[in-house]
Amino acid sequence: MKTFTIDEAQSLLPLLESLLKRATEGKRAAQAIEAELTELGRRIYLTGGMRVNLAETGRKRTEMEAHLQRVKESIAEIDSIGVQVKDVETGLLDFPCRVDDQVVLLCWRMGETAIEHWHTIEDGFQGRKPVDERFKRRSNSSNNRPN
Structure with missing residues (x-):
């Protein structure tokens, strides 16, 4: 995946x-x-x-x-x-993301200006939580890796 x-x-x-x-x-x-x-x-x-x-x-x-x-x-x-299409009508998408040795889903819905939520695979959309520093650290550390 x-x-x-x-x-x-x-x-x-x-x-x-x-x-x-x-x-x-x-x-x-x-x-x-x-x-x-x-x-x-x-x-x-x-x-x-x-x-x-x-x-x-x-x-x-x-x-x-x-x-x-x-x-x-x-x-x-x-x-x-x-990327996983969860609902075409509402434009709901999930992006698998690895954080703290766990795969979670970044969650975005059409109309939102940015990806600001995530949830576990088990919790689904109802379990959406705000993106926190762990995701930003993961982003920064992957950008600083040598090729």
Whole structure:
């Protein structure tokens, strides 16, 4: 498992935020189309059938699948970096980080200006604590290591 210093994680935020926005927008667009198609199905059922523009319906399904593919690609790209996507809707990400010989998760949510929280793997988001000096020391000592 890849681990990050707080500085490494922080430097990835612009890229990750862009990927998350792409995933969130794709998910919302797919959900909107799905709602349209569900409503169409409901109307067909209630009226006992009706004339449907099959080409338009097929185009909407294809468009919905394209949006969902963008969501999957965005999440896969974030995952390939080593960052964990916890919730696309809220833009919640976790960055594995080694502190005091323990792997914990730096926690960031879209809209936050910086990574300011962490939690243990067991505690999850509800156990978020403010980042303290241990993380900054880890960051400084890794930057001072010889190559």
